[in-house]
Amino acid sequence: MTGLRGKHSARVSSTALKRSIVGVPGAVAVAAIIVASYLAVQGPGSPVSATTVAGQPGGTPAGQLKGASAAPITAAPMTTPPAAAATAKTPRSRTPAAAPGQRDPFGTAATGYLAARTGTVLAAVYDVETGQTWRLGQGRPQAEASVVKLDVLETLLAERARSTSLSASDRSLAQAMIEDSDNTAATSLWYEVGGGTRIRTFNSRAGLTQTAPSSCVVCPGFSWPGWGLSTTTPADQLALLRELIRPSPLISDAARDYALSLMENVSADQRWGVSSGVPAQVTVALKNGWLPLEGTNSDWQINSVGWLSGDGKDYLMAVLATGNPTEQYGIDTIDQLAAMVWQHMK
Numbered sequence: 001m002t003g004l005r006g007k008h009s010a011r012v013s014s015t016a017l018k019r020s021i022v023g024v025p026g027a028v029a030v031a032a033i034i035v036a037s038y039l040a041v042q043g044p045g046s047p048v049s050a051t052t053v054a055g056q057p058g059g060t061p062a063g064q065l066k067g068a069s070a071a072p073i074t075a076a077p078m079t080t081p082p083a084a085a086a087t088a089k090t091p092r093s094r095t096p097a098a099a100p101g102q103r104d105p106f107g108t109a110a111t112g113y114l115a116a117r118t119g120t121v122l123a124a125v126y127d128v129e130t131g132q133t134w135r136l137g138q139g140r141p142q143a144e145a146s147v148v149k150l151d152v153l154e155t156l157l158a159e160r161a162r163s164t165s166l167s168a169s170d171r172s173l174a175q176a177m178i179e180d181s182d183n184t185a186a187t188s189l190w191y192e193v194g195g196g197t198r199i200r201t202f203n204s205r206a207g208l209t210q211t212a213p214s215s216c217v218v219c220p221g222f223s224w225p226g227w228g229l230s231t232t233t234p235a236d237q238l239a240l241l242r243e244l245i246r247p248s249p250l251i252s253d254a255a256r257d258y259a260l261s262l263m264e265n266v267s268a269d270q271r272w273g274v275s276s277g278v279p280a281q282v283t284v285a286l287k288n289g290w291l292p293l294e295g296t297n298s299d300w301q302i303n304s305v306g307w308l309s310g311d312g313k314d315y316l317m318a319v320l321a322t323g324n325p326t327e328q329y330g331i332d333t334i335d336q337l338a339a340m341v342w343q344h345m346k
Contacts, residue, residue: 105315105344106136110337117333119323124234125341128245128307128314133238141210141231142320143301145289146181148230150305151211153178153262154243155193155202157255178262178287181270183225187217190227205250206243208236228291237305237318244285245307245316260285263306272331273304274317277339282310290327299323302330304338313345 105125114121114137123136144151153174160166166174173189176182193199196213203211211232219226244256244263251259263285275284286306293299305318319337324330 103344103346104134105341106134106337107340107344110136110340113336113340114333118325119321119330119333121319121321121333121337122234123317123319123337124238125345126238126242126316127345128309128316133235135234141212141233142303142322143228143291143293144211144230144232145228145291145301145303146183146186147232147237147287147289147303147305148213148227149177149181149186149289150259150263150287151199151203151213151230151240152186152189152193152227153259154206154240154251155199156189157252157259158202158205158250159193159198161250161252161255175262178259179265180267181288186227187225190217196227196230202250203236203240207239208232211236224291228289232320234305234318234320237320238316241305241307241316241318260307263287273334274306274308274319274338276335277342278308279311282308282313284308290330292327293322298325300325300327300330302327302334304334308342313342315345317341 106123120139120142121137122139122142125134126132156166156170156174160170170189170192173185173192176185177189190199195217196215199213203213212230214226214228214230216226216229219229222229243251244259247253248256264283266286266288270288271284271286273288274286278284284306286304288305289301289303291301293301299322302321302324303319305316307316308314317338319334321330321333324333
């Protein structure tokens with residue numbers, strides 16, 4: 001399987017990993033990767049409740065953003081440094097032929113399980129090797145909650161492709177937004193990239209057709225940051241993920257590797273969702289979201305999107321679940337579904 005990127009079950013030193021991706025000389029880059037791999041430990045942690053920051057669950061307290069790494073992230077015309085080149089992903093065609101007779105990874109067990117659960121679940125899986133996609137559930141687009149932060153990050157990287165690098169502030173904010181799901185950082189970058197208007201432009205270029213960025217950050221009658229009310233579908237989330245795992249005219253190779261490195265090093269309490277049931281040696285790059293849509297603790301929107309590669313499997317998965325009575329209920333639903341998909345993928 002091509003494109004393996006290290007164990008997802010341990011939180012690798014962010015500074016060492018960023019330096020290896022963004023162009024520190026080869027010897028230092030290789031050393032950083034070796035140290036990061038040696039420190040890996042097995043097993044994703046159990047999910048715990050996140051701290052509410054700036055009105056939406058999923059952030060760290062304001063003023064506790066992580067420090068920026070020493071080296072800048074060069075946008076286009078960046079080239080992949082030696083350490084990143086060693087794990088370069090094989091270019092994928094946009095519509096490769098599906099393998100004949102490949103079984104549905106959702107299957108009857110998944111549909112039967114969800115039939116007994118409260119709420120509405122929409123899901124999709126994309127096999128990277130064959131290009132085949134499977135979808136589960138029907139319904140209108142759902143609120144993105146914190147998975148919109150991936151869209152913000154990709155828009156930022158695409159916008160900065162016109163200049164030379166990400167600033168130290170951008171790197172610090174991006175790291176906090178993805179690894180810790182920090183809401184204050186997300187709000188800062190939302191405004192910096194141009195808000196919903198610029199994100200909508202990027203989405204159109206990336207082939208997203210059913211994603212609608214929120215028109216407000218401070219929304220009347222809503223206690224959390226309004227960007228969480230942006231709506232999307234699993235199919236659009238797969239399109240967004242594909243921008244990171246194959247060569248893209250919108251995001252440079254080094255910038256794609258940088259984004260994936262953040263997603264592979266999310267905080268331990270956020271290693272749930274599409275990573276559930278996946279062995280420790282498999283690479284998982286994910287972003288989760290959780291948001292009470294009504295009141296302070298009701299009608300939970302729980303989402304999980306990501307890339308899983310290893311153990312003979314290479315696929316993208318996106319799950320949106322709304323109408324959950326509690327946060328943990330939604331997490332449990334997605335965990336079980338993701339574990340079933342892992343078992344049924346070829």
